[in-house]
Structure formats: C-alpha cells, structure tokens
Amino acid sequence: xxxxxxxxxxxxxxxxxxxxxxxxxxxxxxxxxxxxxxxxxxxxxxxxxxxxxxxxxxxxxxxxxxxxxxxxxxxxxxxxxxxxxxxxxxxxxxxxxxxxxxxxxxxxxxxxxxxxxxxxxxxxxxxxxxxxxxxxxxxxxxxxxxxxxxxxxxxxxxxxxxxxxxxxxxxxxxxxxxxxxxxxxxxxxxxxxxxxxxxxxxxxxxxxxxxxxxxxxxxxxxxxxxxxxxxxxxxxxxxxxxxxxxxxxxxxxxxxxxxxxxxxxxxxxxxxxxxxxxxxxxxxxxxxxxxxxxxxxxxxxxxxxxxxxxxxxxxxxxxxxxxxxxxxxxxxxxxxxxxxxxxxxxxxxxxxxxxxxxxxxxxxxxxxxxxxxxxxxxxxxxxxxxxxxxxxxxxxxxxxxxxxxxxxxxxxxxxxxxxxxxxxxxxxxxxxxxxxxxxxxxxxxxxxxxxxxxxxxxxxxxxxxxxxxxxxxxxxxxxxxxxxxxxxxxxxxxxxxxxxxxxxxxxxxxxxxxxxxxxxxxxxxxxxxxxxxxxxxxxxxxxxxxxxxxxxxxxxxxxxxxxxxxxxxxxxxxxxxxxxxxxxxxxxxxxxxxxx
Numbered sequence: 001x002x003x004x005x006x007x008x009x010x011x012x013x014x015x016x017x018x019x020x021x022x023x024x025x026x027x028x029x030x031x032x033x034x035x036x037x038x039x040x041x042x043x044x045x046x047x048x049x050x051x052x053x054x055x056x057x058x059x060x061x062x063x064x065x066x067x068x069x070x071x072x073x074x075x076x077x078x079x080x081x082x083x084x085x086x087x088x089x090x091x092x093x094x095x096x097x098x099x100x101x102x103x104x105x106x107x108x109x110x111x112x113x114x115x116x117x118x119x120x121x122x123x124x125x126x127x128x129x130x131x132x133x134x135x136x137x138x139x140x141x142x143x144x145x146x147x148x149x150x151x152x153x154x155x156x157x158x159x160x161x162x163x164x165x166x167x168x169x170x171x172x173x174x175x176x177x178x179x180x181x182x183x184x185x186x187x188x189x190x191x192x193x194x195x196x197x198x199x200x201x202x203x204x205x206x207x208x209x210x211x212x213x214x215x216x217x218x219x220x221x222x223x224x225x226x227x228x229x230x231x232x233x234x235x236x237x238x239x240x241x242x243x244x245x246x247x248x249x250x251x252x253x254x255x256x257x258x259x260x261x262x263x264x265x266x267x268x269x270x271x272x273x274x275x276x277x278x279x280x281x282x283x284x285x286x287x288x289x290x291x292x293x294x295x296x297x298x299x300x301x302x303x304x305x306x307x308x309x310x311x312x313x314x315x316x317x318x319x320x321x322x323x324x325x326x327x328x329x330x331x332x333x334x335x336x337x338x339x340x341x342x343x344x345x346x347x348x349x350x351x352x353x354x355x356x357x358x359x360x361x362x363x364x365x366x367x368x369x370x371x372x373x374x375x376x377x378x379x380x381x382x383x384x385x386x387x388x389x390x391x392x393x394x395x396x397x398x399x400x401x402x403x404x405x406x407x408x409x410x411x412x413x414x415x416x417x418x419x420x421x422x423x424x425x426x427x428x429x430x431x432x433x434x435x436x437x438x439x440x441x442x443x444x445x446x447x448x449x450x451x452x453x454x455x456x457x458x459x460x461x462x463x464x465x466x467x468x469x470x471x472x473x474x475x476x477x478x479x480x481x482x483x484x485x486x487x488x489x490x491x492x493x494x495x496x497x498x499x500x501x502x503x504x505x506x507x508x509x510x511x512x513x514x515x516x517x518x519x520x521x522x523x524x525x526x527x528x529x530x531x532x533x534x535x536x537x538x539x540x541x542x543x544x545x546x547x548x549x550x551x552x553x554x555x556x557x558x559x560x561x562x563x564x565x566x567x568x569x570x571x572x573x574x575x576x577x578x579x580x581x582x583x584x585x586x587x588x589x590x591x592x593x594x595x596x
Contacts, residue, residue, distance in 0.1 A: 002189040003246050007204060009253040010192060010238075013229045014222040017203070019075040021216040027076035030203075031176045032069070033169050033186035034084035034162070035307075038149040040187055040205040041065045042139050055141040059518035062152025069158060071210075075219045079161055080182050083172040084150055086164040086302075086310035091276060100338060100376070100383045103140055108343045108381060110137060111461070143337040144475065147306040148517040154304055155516075163303040164310050170194065171279045177201070183223065192226050193242040193277050201225045233257055240265065243273050294491050301489035305482045308334055313486050316364045319371075320495050332364065333385075336377040337475070341468035342461045347378045348468035351431055352476030353388070358399050359476075359483035361391035362504055365495070393500060400503040407510040413544055416537040417452075420515045420522075424452045425538075427473040429545050431466075436549055445553065448542055453534070454522050474520055477511065484508035 019027060041064045045056040056064070069079055088096070139145055153162040165172045173184045174194035181199030184191050191202045207222040226238050235241060240260035244251065251259070263270065287295050305313065312334045319330060341348040353375075360373045373388040391399065410429070414422040428448055435442055447463060450456050451470055456463075484504050492501050514520075546553040 003193070003242055004249050006189040006192060006242055006245050009241075009245060009256060010224060010229060011222065013232065014207075014224045017221050017223045019072075019077055019219040019221075020213070021075055021218075027078065029078045029080040029180055029182040030072060031080050031173045031180075031182045031184050032082040033173050033184065033188060033191070034082050034150070034153075035146055035169055036187035036205060037065065037068070037082070037185070038146045039139060041068055041149070042142065042145055044068075046138070057518065057523035058142070058144065058148035058521060059523070061142070061145065062148055062155075062518060065149050065152055066156050066158070071219070075217075077183075077219075079158065080180060081173075081176050082153060082158060082162045083169040083176075084146065084162070084164045085167075085169045085307050086305075087166045087314040088168060088311065089280075096335060097376075097383055100335070100378075103338045104343065104378055104381060104383060106137065106140070107340065111343055137340065140338060140340060143339050143471070144306075144517050144521075147308075150304075150306070151516050151518070164305060164307055166302070166310070166314050167280060171277075174200070174277075175279045190277070192224060193238055194226075194279075195237065195277070196226055198227050200227075233260070235260055239274055239277065240270075243270055246273065289494070290491055298486075298489045298491070301486050305486060306479070308337065309479055309482045311335070312360070313363060313483070316360075317486075317490065320365045320490075331372050331374055332360070333374040333376060334360075336375055338378070339468040339471055340464065341378075342465040343378070343381065345465055348465060348472045349375070349377050350472075351434060351469045352473040353386075354399075355403070355473070355476040355480055357388050357391065358396065358403070359480040360388065361396045362400070362480075362487050363483045364390055397500055397503045400507045404503070404506045404510050411510075413548075414541045417534070417541055419513055420519045421452050421534070421538065421541075423474065423477075423514060423520065424470065425541055425545065427470045427477075428452070429548070430473050431469050432545070432549055436551065442551070445542055449535075449538060452538055471521065474514075477514055478517075481508065481511035481514055484511065 038061075041061055042056070045061060045064050069082075072079060142148070150162065150164065153159065163172075170186070170188060170190050171194070173186065174191060174196055176182060177184050177200030178195060178197035181197065182201075184196070184200065184202045185205060185208075186202060187205045196202070202224045203221045209220050211218050211220055230236065230238050230241075233241065235257075240263040241256055243263060244256040244259040247259075265271075265274075287298060290298065302310065302313065312332060315332045336349050339348045356375070357373070364371055364373075371390055373390055374385045375388065376383065376385055378384075379386065407426070410426050411422060414425060417425065425448070428443065428451060432443060434440075443466060447466060450463075451467065484507055487504055488501075488508060492504075543553055
C-alpha cells in the first residue's frame, strides 16, 4: 500500500541496470509481488487510448501476465517466487475500509454522470464482467483481477513458483530476497523499508522499460539496494527515513534525512511503525498432527485459493482444533470483492449469501454460538459489516445435500449447453428464484440470453446491476468450492463425523466442473461464433427454467415485468408439475430443486 513520495525521494540513489536477450552471464533471481504484478499488467493492457477502450478480459490479463514473466526469462532473469497476499494484518483495516469507501464514492459519482445507453453501438466489445467504463473506473471493472491472474499462473509453467501465502506478499517477498539475495519486483514502496539483507534489492514495475539496442531488445530498470542506500545516508536502515517521510510528507529529502538521523527509535510511535515491516510466519497449528503427505496435500490446497477466501480460512482453521469448551467469542470476517453495481440499490452481494453462509459453516468449527461471520462490503452509500450466524452441523449437512442434488439435476436439465453456459444459467435461475419469492421484477428473457452468451446489446443500469448479481452468485459458488477443497484436504476426520464429511465431499464433487473465471466471464468475441448455433438450445433451456420456476414465459418478454406463477390444476402436487424437480417453498434460494 506504500508510503507516498518515498520512491521519488530515493530514486536518485538507485542504479541503472540492463538485462539483454540471451545474456551469457549469470543473471539474478527475481521475486515478484503478485498483486502488484496483476495491477501493473492491467494498467499496461488498458493503455492510454483515446477514446478509452473497454477493460481487457480476464483471459487477456492472464495471457499478458504470462507474457510479461516470459520476457523476464528471455532476458536472463530467473523467476524464483511469485507471492500473493493471503492474510492481511489487522493494522491494514483502516486503509482497506478507506479504499472501499473511496470505491463507493467513485461509483456513486460516476452513476450521477452516466445514465447508460439503451443499445450498444455495433462493433463495440463489452462484456458482462467488464463494464464499459475503463478510463474512469479502471481496475474496479475487473473485481476478480488478482484471482484470475493467480488462476492463469497455476495453469502455466509458473505454477510451482506461485503461492497465496498466510500473510502479506510484501513480507514474504522481503524474506525471500533476504535469504536468496534476489531482486523484488513490486509497485509498493514498502519493500524499500523491509529488511532485505545485504544483497536484496528492489526494482519497481514502472521503471522497467524495453528498448531496442544493436545487441537486440534490452530490459532497462532502476535497482534500489536499501542497505547500500542506508549506508550512504549514514543510517542503519531505511526505517527511520521512511518514518520521517510518513510523518510529514511535505518535507524535502534532505529534511527527511536529517530527521531520520536524529530519530529516537525507542518511542512507542516508532516501534509501532517498525512493527509493520517485521516478517511474521503464521503458526499453522492445524497441521501439527498431520504426516508429511497430509501436510503437503493441505498446503497444496491453501496456496491455490483466492486471497479473500484464504483470509477467512486462516482465521477459521486454527479454531477447528480447539476443544469446544475452550472456544472464545470470535468474529470472523471477509472482505467481499467490490462489484460494479447500481449504488442506489441493495448490493449485488445480497444474492448468493446463503451459498456463502454454507461455505462459512463448513470451514469453521462445529457449531458454536460464540462464532459469528462478518462480510464487509457496500451497504447503501457506505461500507459496512453484515452479520451471519453460522449454521448448526445438522443444517450444514442438510443444505449441502440440497445443493448437491440441485446441481446434479440442473446439469441433467441443461446438458445440451456448454459447461460455462450451464453454470451462468444456473446462476440466473437462483436469482430468479429469489426475485420470485420476493415478488420483485423478473429478468426478461432478452437479458438472460445476453448474460448466458456474454453477447451484450443492452447497457443500462438495470442490466449492469443484474450482471453484478450474476457475478456475485457465481463467485459465491466458487468460494464454496474452495472452502470444500480446503476442508477435505485438512484431514477433517479429526474434527467432523463421517456424515458431515460425506455431504461436503458430494458437494465438492459437483462443484468440481465450475469453470475458471476467464470462462465464466469471457469477452463477447470469445463466444460470438457459436451464438447462432446455440440459440435454439439456450431458448429451450430458458423455457425449462421458466417451467421450473412455475411462471409464464410469455410474460417475461419485457423489462420491468413482475412474474406471476401459473395456476396449478386442482389437486396437482408440485412435483407433478415439474417432473423430478420440486417447487416446494425452500428453506433457502437453492434448495427448491431438491428431491422430496
């Protein structure tokens, strides 16, 4: 997150470096700040075109990330590790909340100046996951940017070098550089402040440029050696200098150096500042009684999950192995990705909440009234917490069984569709079920086809909000899959019974074919060639969906249409109306299809 102006102040003390193609000399190892790389690649892919172009797709961002890393290797650099945040400390809370509130303010201001167009102009490529606001909203358009980049890395030759770590990526990059004398590639000035040892160094993404020389293409950059810079300035480290800059950012570099030399490092304020840059290795007590094979299986699962999911897992898992009588009141939290939805309406994350609550209940200790779940996200015009009481064991088992049967039956109903289309339509079905139960405005079939095919011809705030709701539901299913992956890898027989484990295993199996993010939310042109061929199949599947909902499809041809349930013949039972799928009133939004 960085210290403003620190890079600018220290840039004159950096040394120029060059790395050429097919270099014969041994080149250094680099450690990559994963989140910083994701945002750097996004900004490079976005460019500064005029008029601004739509945001790049997740597929494009993943490929651009791999290309960027391969360019490093072609120029003789060896990638040693790529780290992603998996558990940020509590000291980051205020800054995280401030950034989220800024995002809300930015979105609210944008909506006040953008009313949306009724139709998208021919030839303009918009996607359901990347709204057409690239210049003003930037990476906010790609709420799953970091997760998509991680996914691309794990599907590449960089898989074994990539890890979502139980801490801050900065800290792990610094520790790796200290141990191996590597260069940390980052966009965060905090890396100048960590202890990188006598040989560790830092190069910022923005300083890496390519030039064409007589010997071929060359990578040019600036390399900062914090230990050498501190020695030149008469300091033991750059910590006092960073502290001086952070305390008063209007100071000149010479003033900051003087303040740093006179800094009292024994004050409470300085010690608290220095604590931010201490490497902490999380004690993973939940692995203590596992053999080597079991530990490897669990670590394999932990290092691959999305950062937001990882953060909750590392809060919850340790408590699973504490005797129930010793459990202390605990509030678990998760920061939901910021979605581009209509800020005048309820958050899109209000959909999919029961799916997420099921996931939270699986990964937390056996039901205890002392445990509460808090989701942090938009509520109206502000960032707030939403509380969830975790399910008791019996309900978790029942809900897992319900959803398992739902997914199995839905797959059979929509087997003519592609896997990605089937899941998108399933997400829409879940949204429709809630809208129907609340007597809310239903989704017109025109919108449904556009969402399933990712072929957008309408762009207004109603469609934007619906698109965000679909993202929320599908990502909630992704979160659930990752929770079940970790649960099953953690040797759950230590703390859970056979029935519970089997119910989660069944759920995990049916979530296993949930597509990666770049397939769930592709750009329009990735699907346009097959849309005509699939239209009849999709039309049939949508008709089946309306039948399952028990509503009249002919009423759904217009926006802002409230659905009316079909009258059932006297004496007819719900299961007789819809074959094997029941329309009995569910306990939650997805149990409507469960077997009787």
